[in-house]
Amino acid sequence: MLQITHCTLIAGRLIMVSFGFYADMDGATFDELKEMSVEAERLGYDSFWLIDHLHSFPAPDRQPILESWTTLSALTMVTKKIRIGILVTNVQNRLPSLLAKMAATVDVISNGRLEMGLGAGGTGRSSIHQKSGYLPEYEAYGTPFSERVSVRIRRLDEAVQIMNLMWTKERATFNGKYYAVKDAICNPHPIQKPHPPIWIAGQGEKYLLSVAAKYADAVNLHWNLTPDGFERKLSVLRAHCERYGTDYSHITKSLAAGVLLANDDREFSDLKEVLVKRYRAFEGFTPYALQESGITGTPEQCKSKITSFIKSGVQYFILNFTELEQAKMFARSVIPHFRH
Numbered sequence: 001m002l003q004i005t006h007c008t009l010i011a012g013r014l015i016m017v018s019f020g021f022y023a024d025m026d027g028a029t030f031d032e033l034k035e036m037s038v039e040a041e042r043l044g045y046d047s048f049w050l051i052d053h054l055h056s057f058p059a060p061d062r063q064p065i066l067e068s069w070t071t072l073s074a075l076t077m078v079t080k081k082i083r084i085g086i087l088v089t090n091v092q093n094r095l096p097s098l099l100a101k102m103a104a105t106v107d108v109i110s111n112g113r114l115e116m117g118l119g120a121g122g123t124g125r126s127s128i129h130q131k132s133g134y135l136p137e138y139e140a141y142g143t144p145f146s147e148r149v150s151v152r153i154r155r156l157d158e159a160v161q162i163m164n165l166m167w168t169k170e171r172a173t174f175n176g177k178y179y180a181v182k183d184a185i186c187n188p189h190p191i192q193k194p195h196p197p198i199w200i201a202g203q204g205e206k207y208l209l210s211v212a213a214k215y216a217d218a219v220n221l222h223w224n225l226t227p228d229g230f231e232r233k234l235s236v237l238r239a240h241c242e243r244y245g246t247d248y249s250h251i252t253k254s255l256a257a258g259v260l261l262a263n264d265d266r267e268f269s270d271l272k273e274v275l276v277k278r279y280r281a282f283e284g285f286t287p288y289a290l291q292e293s294g295i296t297g298t299p300e301q302c303k304s305k306i307t308s309f310i311k312s313g314v315q316y317f318i319l320n321f322t323e324l325e326q327a328k329m330f331a332r333s334v335i336p337h338f339r340h
Contacts, residue, residue, distance in 0.1 A: 015310055017338050020047035020318040021327060022087060022256060026056045027063035030071065036324060037075045040082060043331035047083035047115060048075070049318060052090050054137045058282040069102055076110040085115030087220060087256065087318060088201040090134070092121035092143055092152065096159035097181045100166040104190045112191035117199040117220070118160065120152040120208065121145070153207040154178065160198065160215045167195040199254070205236045212251070213240030220318060222256035224291045227312035230255060234313045254316035255309055258288025260296040261329050268297055275322060288320050295319065299333040306338065 021040035023033060033050075040048045050072055056063040068086045075084060084106075089099065107114040122134030138145040146152055158176040165172035166186040174181050190196050200212035201220035212219045221233050234253060241248040260275065262268035275287050288294065293309075295302045295317075306317065321327040 016315055017310060018046040018316045019335055019338075020049055020083075020254075020316065021045040022049045022318045022320040023051070024320060024322070025051050025053070025065050025068075025071075027065070030066060030074070033066070033071060034075065034078050036327075037079050037082070037084075039324060040327065041079050043328060044335065045082065045327075045331065046316075047085060047318070048079070049085050049087040049115075049117070052086050052088060052093070052119075053134075054093070054141055058279070058285045069106070073106050073109065076106065076113070079113075081113075083113050083115050084110060085117045085199065088117035088119035088199065090121045091118055091156050091159040092138070092145065093141070096162040096179055097166065097172075097184050099159070100163040100184075101186055103163070103196060104167060104186050104188060107190035107192055107196050108188055112196075114190070114192070114196040115199055115218075116163075116196040117201060118156065119201045120149070120156045120204075149204060150207055153204070153211055156200075156208075157211050157214070160200075160211070163198075164195060164215070197252075201256075203233060205233065209233065209237045210240045210244075213237055213244050213246055213248075216251050218252035218254055218316065220254045220256055222318075223258070223288055223293050225255070225293050227308040229292070230309060230314060231312040252315050253313050254318055255293060255314045256288075256318045256320070257293040257295050257309075258291065258320045258322075259302070259326060259330055260289035260294065260322065261302060261326055261334070262298060264298060271322075272296075287322075289322065302330070302334050303337050306334070310338075 021036065023036050025033065037048045050068045052068045053065055054067070056065040072084055072086060091099070103114060103116055135145065155178045158179045162172065162174050162179055162181055165174055166184055167190055171183040171185055172181055173183055197217035198215055199218040199220055200208065200216040201222065202208040203221055219237060221230055225233070238248045260268070260271055262271050275289065279285055279287050289296055295305050
C-alpha cells in the first residue's frame with residue numbers, strides 16, 4: 001500500500017488522506033512547471049503530477065505542451081521530497097519495455113520518489129476526443145489505435161506484466177498477444193522495492209477496474225463522479241479483487257478533481273464566469289473544476305465536498321488548479337482541516 005501519512009477524523013473514524021498537485025501543462029513553460037513543482041513541495045502537497053499528452057488539450061494547435069517523461073526527469077533535480085508521477089502514462093505511445101527502463105531511471109535519479117501512473121490511452125467516443133485529445137495525437141504521431149476498449153486494456157494488462165518482470169528479474173522474458181520481450185535487462189532496477197507504486201487510472205468497470213484489481217497499488221477515478229458514483233466504482237473494484245483473490249485494502253483509492261476556490265460566493269461567481277469564457281470555444285469540453293468531481297466554492301464549501309468524497313472512500317485527492325495562486329490558497333485554507 002502507498003504510504004499516506006496524514007489523517008482526519010470523519011464520523012468518529014480516523015481516516016488517512018493525502019493531496020496531490022496535478023499540473024496544468026497546456027501552454028506552460030518549463031520554468032513555470034519548475035515553479036509549480038517547487039511550490040507544491042513547499043506548500044506540503046504529497047505529490048506532483050504531469051499529464052501525458054503529445055498535443056495540447058483541448059486546443060491541440062493553439063498552445064505548446066512539453067513531453068511528460070523528459071520533463072518529469074528534469075523536475076527531479078529541483079525537488080527533494082515530494083512524490084512525482086504522470087497521471088497517467090498512455091501505454092499506447094511507448095513500448096512497455098522502454099517505459100520500464102525510463103521509469104526505473106527516473107526512480108533512481110529521484111531517489112525513489114516515482115509514482116507509476118498508467119492508463120489504456122483514452123477513448124474516441126465523445127466529440128471532444130474526436131476533435132482533440134488522444135485521437136488526433138494517434139493520427140499525427142502514427143500510433144496505432146484500436147476502437148475496441150477491450151483491446152486497449154488487454155495491451156495495458158500485458159504492459160504492466162512486462163514492467164513488473166523487468167523491475168524485479170535480472171532478465172525478463174514475456175510472450176503475449178500484443179507485446180514480447182526476450183532476456184530484457186533493466187539495470188539498474190528501481191530503488192523502490194519491489195517496484196514504484198503502480199497507479200491504474202480510468203473508470204471502465206468491466207475491463208479497466210479488472211486490471212486495477214490484479215496489479216494496482218492505487219486506482220485513480222476522475223473528473224466526472226459524484227461521491228455516490230465513486231462509491232459504486234469501488235464496489236465494482238472490490239468484486240474484481242474478490243474474483244482474483246487480491247487484497248482490496250492494499251489499493252489506495254484516489255480521485256482526480258478540478259478546484260475553483262474563492263473567498264466568498266460573489267468572487268466564486270466571477271471566477272466561474274472567467275473559466276467558462278476561457279473554454280467556451282471548445283464545444284463538448286467542460287473544465288475539470290466544473291465537472292461532477294469538482295471541488296468548488298468557498299473554503300468551507302470545499303471542505304464539505306471533500307468530506308463527502310472521503311465518506312465515499314476517497315483516500316487521495318489529485319487536484320488540478322487553474323492557476324498557482326489557487327493551489328496556494330487551497331494549501332492555506334483547506335488542507336490543514338484534514339491533517340491531524
